[in-house]
Amino acid sequence: MRLVVVLAVLMGVSGIPDVTISPPTASADTSAHPNSIPETADESEQIKARTEEGAEEDVMATGELNPNHYPARRAAQVVQHYLNTRYGSPFRLIGVQTVHSGNAEDVADSGRKYQLELSVNDITNTTQTCSAELFFPKGKGQQPPEVKALCEELVKIDIKAQEEALYQKYKTNQTLMSAQYLPDSHGHIEPDMKPFWHLGILASSFIMLNESTENTLYNVAQVANITQLTTEEDHLEFDCHTLLHEMVSQEIIHWKMLFTWSPAEGVKVVQMKRLPHRHEREKSPKTN
Amino acid sequence: MLDCVGMSFVLLLSAVGAATVERAQYDYYKYHPMSEITSWMEQMVKDHPDVVTVVKYGKTYESRDISLLKIGLNTGKEKKAIWMDCGIHAREWIAPAFCQYFVREILQTYKTDAKMEEMMKNVDFYVTPVLNIDGYIYTWENKTTRLWRKNRSPGPEDCSCYGTDLNRNFDANWGTVGVSFDCCSNTYPGTKPTSEPEAKAVTDFVGSRKDIFLCFLTIHSYGQLILVPYGHPNYTAPNYNELMMVGKGAAEAIWKVHGMNYTVGASPDVLYANSGSSRDWARMQGIPLTFTFELRDNGTYSFELPEDQIQPTCEEAYSGALHIITYAHDKTFSGAVANAAVTLWSILLAAGVTGATLM
Numbered sequence: 001m002r003l004v005v006v007l008a009v010l011m012g013v014s015g016i017p018d019v020t021i022s023p024p025t026a027s028a029d030t031s032a033h034p035n036s037i038p039e040t041a042d043e044s045e046q047i048k049a050r051t052e053e054g055a056e057e058d059v060m061a062t063g064e065l066n067p068n069h070y071p072a073r074r075a076a077q078v079v080q081h082y083l084n085t086r087y088g089s090p091f092r093l094i095g096v097q098t099v100h101s102g103n104a105e106d107v108a109d110s111g112r113k114y115q116l117e118l119s120v121n122d123i124t125n126t127t128q129t130c131s132a133e134l135f136f137p138k139g140k141g142q143q144p145p146e147v148k149a150l151c152e153e154l155v156k157i158d159i160k161a162q163e164e165a166l167y168q169k170y171k172t173n174q175t176l177m178s179a180q181y182l183p184d185s186h187g188h189i190e191p192d193m194k195p196f197w198h199l200g201i202l203a204s205s206f207i208m209l210n211e212s213t214e215n216t217l218y219n220v221a222q223v224a225n226i227t228q229l230t231t232e233e234d235h236l237e238f239d240c241h242t243l244l245h246e247m248v249s250q251e252i253i254h255w256k257m258l259f260t261w262s263p264a265e266g267v268k269v270v271q272m273k274r275l276p277h278r279h280e281r282e283k284s285p286k287t288n
Numbered sequence: 289m290l291d292c293v294g295m296s297f298v299l300l301l302s303a304v305g306a307a308t309v310e311r312a313q314y315d316y317y318k319y320h321p322m323s324e325i326t327s328w329m330e331q332m333v334k335d336h337p338d339v340v341t342v343v344k345y346g347k348t349y350e351s352r353d354i355s356l357l358k359i360g361l362n363t364g365k366e367k368k369a370i371w372m373d374c375g376i377h378a379r380e381w382i383a384p385a386f387c388q389y390f391v392r393e394i395l396q397t398y399k400t401d402a403k404m405e406e407m408m409k410n411v412d413f414y415v416t417p418v419l420n421i422d423g424y425i426y427t428w429e430n431k432t433t434r435l436w437r438k439n440r441s442p443g444p445e446d447c448s449c450y451g452t453d454l455n456r457n458f459d460a461n462w463g464t465v466g467v468s469f470d471c472c473s474n475t476y477p478g479t480k481p482t483s484e485p486e487a488k489a490v491t492d493f494v495g496s497r498k499d500i501f502l503c504f505l506t507i508h509s510y511g512q513l514i515l516v517p518y519g520h521p522n523y524t525a526p527n528y529n530e531l532m533m534v535g536k537g538a539a540e541a542i543w544k545v546h547g548m549n550y551t552v553g554a555s556p557d558v559l560y561a562n563s564g565s566s567r568d569w570a571r572m573q574g575i576p577l578t579f580t581f582e583l584r585d586n587g588t589y590s591f592e593l594p595e596d597q598i599q600p601t602c603e604e605a606y607s608g609a610l611h612i613i614t615y616a617h618d619k620t621f622s623g624a625v626a627n628a629a630v631t632l633w634s635i636l637l638a639a640g641v642t643g644a645t646l647m
Contacts, residue, residue: 066557068551068552068553068557068558069553069557069558070557070558070559070560073558077587093588095586095587095588096586098549180431181431183589183592183594184431184592185319185427185428185431185434185592186318186319186592186594186595187589187592187593187594187595187597188594188595219587219588219590220587220590221435221590221591221592222434222435222590222592243435245435245587245590245591247511247559247560248560249468249473249474249475250437250453250474250475251473251474252435252474
């Protein structure tokens with residue numbers, strides 16, 4: 001008995017094989033978590049295929065798209081910008097929540113077509129599903145993508161009253177409003193200024209939509225300045241300087257816009273102009 | 289006699305004052321300028337002298353000390369380690385905020401949580417709250433500098449712009465994809481691999497100790513992603529399946545906290561191709577579990593995440609990081625112990641049965 005015990009102890013102490021707890025394979029990870037995509041045979045082929053493709057991104061994903069991968073995610077962002085230009089309001093910004101599925105294909109020599117099923121939500125956290133079709137034209141010069149999107153009927157949140165109140169307040173204000181750096185460095189925005197931050201984003205959405213390609217992902221980094229201008233027309237008019245963040249290049253791109261807004265018409269961009277590199281990025285000239 | 293009372297009163301007031309200052313809480317849910325972060329690091333050592341030391345391991349271009357906090361229960365022998373760095377990119381303020389929260393959290397929980405105490409005994413945590421110190425300070429200079437990304441080195445002679453993208457400067461497929469050789473560009477990878485002192489500090493320190501590191505986490509924002517190596521589309525890490533499994537476990541842990549979705553994948557799949565990242569360099573050194581965290585948000589506030597989101601972001605990110613760290617730890621430590629115990633017990637039981645029969 002004692003011998004067995006000694007042997008057992010010896011085995012226990014020295015005979016520990018290099019036991020690596022073999023992790024369950026990814027396909028066994030069957031959690032209900034929305035991000036878990038079971039590893040399929042297709043995916044392992046993707047890994048092999050990746051080594052055959054060139055390092056350049058010009059071999060574009062075709063056929064069924066992985067909704068978690070960048071081609072579908074970038075296309076969904078374009079749909080977001082489109083929806084905001086059409087349906088956004090100072091009291092409702094639309095954002096992509098989930099991409100459910102997607103498909104991409106080449107169209108002869110003219111460009112690439114995407115189909116997407118996605119869910120979007122807004123400030124009130126109401127979710128709606130949308131079907132979208134995008135076309136990214138090929139060829140010389142920057143041509144904007146063409147977007148079509150159909151979303152299920154949204155229970156209209158009562159923003160009409162808020163829009164009217166905002167419009168009346170600033171139509172009849174003695175002084176023209178002006179705000180800078182929305183949000184500020186610490187992410188703070190005065191509650192009164194939030195609708196103007198949203199307006200800056202809506203107006204920027206026209207630019208972001210125009211500028212988008214399959215190789216970009218745009219967000220508004222900051223509204224540097226939004227200033228109300230006098231106008232006799234039935235809308236409010238603004239001069240706006242916005243900083244766009246383009247994710248793929250990581251650049252901050254400055255745009256200046258002139259735009260109008262009214263509850264009836266929504267946002268209309270009258271003028272837009274891209275601003276060159278800012279001087280604070282440049283060294284002062286060498287003084288010898 | 290009045291003088292005596294007066295003196296006593298003054299002494300009493302200063303005692304109370306001193307006590308109040310000592311007990312003044314550091315606000316982990318506000319953004320702090322570099323000077324406050326440096327003081328905080330010193331305070332952490334003062335508050336936990338047996339567990340925390342500051343290690344200076346390099347200098348920035350503008351000659352500031354790059355420091356990390358080494359945290360662990362001292363067993364007197366060289367220990368395995370976990371690496372975490374924050375603030376490679378200056379404008380990603382939520383990242384340094386998370387590193388500070390992480391330190392506070394492990395120092396608080398190890399006293400009451402047996403698992404954390406075990407991990408503190410077995411591994412050392414090396415946490416760099418701000419790596420790109422010059423850049424971080426620059427983003428605090430005024431409202432127009434807030435969105436600076438790179439470091440503050442002047443780059444080549446003929447360049448009219450400052451800065452190298454530190455996360456393109458590491459020697460890992462350097463200069464191949466996801467970079468621009470326009471020195472004014474935000475993805476300028478530098479004049480050559482590890483040309484930048486901030487990157488060199490990491491490679492010197494980690495490189496000379498690479499065998500002790502179980503896990504290398506680098507914290508960024510924004511995008512709500514957990515990225516696995518490699519950034520180059522033609523290369524796949526040999527343990528890609530393991531990395532994805534652990535990454536997805538972390539994303540699930542994150543989701544359980546506040547319902548936020550973090551997407552897991554290799555950078556060229558879910559974000560964009562890139563090269564010269566610290567994560568890729570660390571993986572190439574053989575550190576098995578290397579991840580990039582991209583914290584909140586998804587683009588609404590982008591880099592200027594509101595301070596009222598610091599707490600929930602840190603809570604969920606901590607949960608995610610802890611999942612990875614626990615996996616890395618258990619793979620090295622608990623597994624062998626558990627197996628030995630099982631072996632021992634089964635033999636003893638068998639012997640006991642045999643003994644009983646014999647008797």
